[in-house]
Amino acid sequence: MAVYGLKSKSEILTGILDGLQRNAGITAVYPGSIARAFAEAVSDEVSDLYEAFRFSLNQNNLSSASGRNLDLIGDLYGVRRKSVSDEIANDRRSFNMEFFIDKAHSADIVIPAGTLVYNDVSNFVTKQYSYSLRSAVTIPQGSKRAYGRVEPNFTDDAYVAPRNALTKHNYSGTVIVFCNNPKEVYSNVNSESDENYRRRIIAYNKARTSGTAESVRFAALSVKGVKDVRIREATYGIGSCDVIVVPEVTSSVQNLPNNILTAINAIKPVGVRFNVSIAEKLETSVNITVTVPSGNSSSVVTAIRNQAALFIKRYLNGLSVGDQLSISQIEQQVKLSSDIIRSVTINSIRINGREIALKDFAPSSARQYLVAGNVNVNSVIIGTSSY
Secondary structure, eight states: OOOOOOOOOOHHHHHHHHHHHHHSSSOOTTTTTTHHHHHHHHHHHHHHHHHHHHHHHHHHSSTTOHHHHHHHHHHHHHHHHHOOOOOHHHHHHTTTTEEESSSOOOSSSEEEEOOOEOOOOOOOOOSOOOOEEESSSEEEESSSSSOEEEEEOSSSSSSOOOOOOOOOOOOOSSSSEEEEOSSBBBBSSSOOOOHHHHHHHHHHHHHOTTTTTHHHHHHHHHHEEEEEEEEEEEEHHHHHHEEEEESSSSSOOOHHHHHHHHHHHHOOTTTTEEEEEEEEEEEEEEEEEEEEEOOOOOHHHHHHHHHHHHHHHHHHHOTTTTTOOOOHHHHHHHHHTTTTTTEEEEEEEEEETOOOOOSSSOSSSSEEEEEEEEEEEEEEEEOGGGG
């Protein structure tokens, strides 16, 4: 993004005070003085104007625009935001809000359903959007965080809450609780994410020349249900090209190759044969055991296991062709799911039903990718003297 001459509030105030001393001969500019009070009032207003300028610049720039503003930029290039599958939409809804405290408490902290969460409005430019907590969230005794699900209290597509944007709430209790969204929160969960949409707009200029590998990939990515695309040239000799597709979900891909081929035919060069195929999925089942301290109720332990399983599935379903399975990433995702978990033991990993060694695994073919299968999380209770 280009650099603009924007000033901070402190810089504006310093400039006003310097001008009063230099041009008006006013030397009483110390805190509490009349001149200082007027200068601070004026600097507040001028600072808001600068913030308005900053906000407008960000929303008119492809690299920083969001929501409806990004849609309008995409329209200029003829690139429309696509919709995503229902399965992806459901994953977006799950555990999209984190509640946390600075220090573990001696009792459970329950944030009730209906608690309102907001984006920060530190200046007058930012409109405040509210979200409601769908069901109660419990930060268990001895833990410092827990996850829940919030849904927007508005229906338009004007705002997509970026990561770390929802930091305010109306919960009041004996313990100070903070909140944050670890991933984007959408008003329309079936819409393509800002990040993916932005990448497709940027790729548009590279793809304007018909027949290039980039233009073919871009055309395939624009089809609903496509998660990723790999291009392999001259797979069957000169004049042939493989288009390997990773679908968003594997439940309904019957029409996907034909839809992709139709999109490619509009820009393909004459005399080139395209072979569109769905990448082979390798169903990855994981069995792990986590240790948690005693004193937690069975419902809390069950919630911890379910949350850990979801984090593992989300990691596995985020892999694509060419990505390898990382043992350390699985362990990290489990520990990230709850700070009550004291240790993680991976008991077994199976790829398409076949057990593999407990080490990083890379598919043997460029046409294969890993997806989540059965993820089983067991728990072992340990006494307080054991950790």
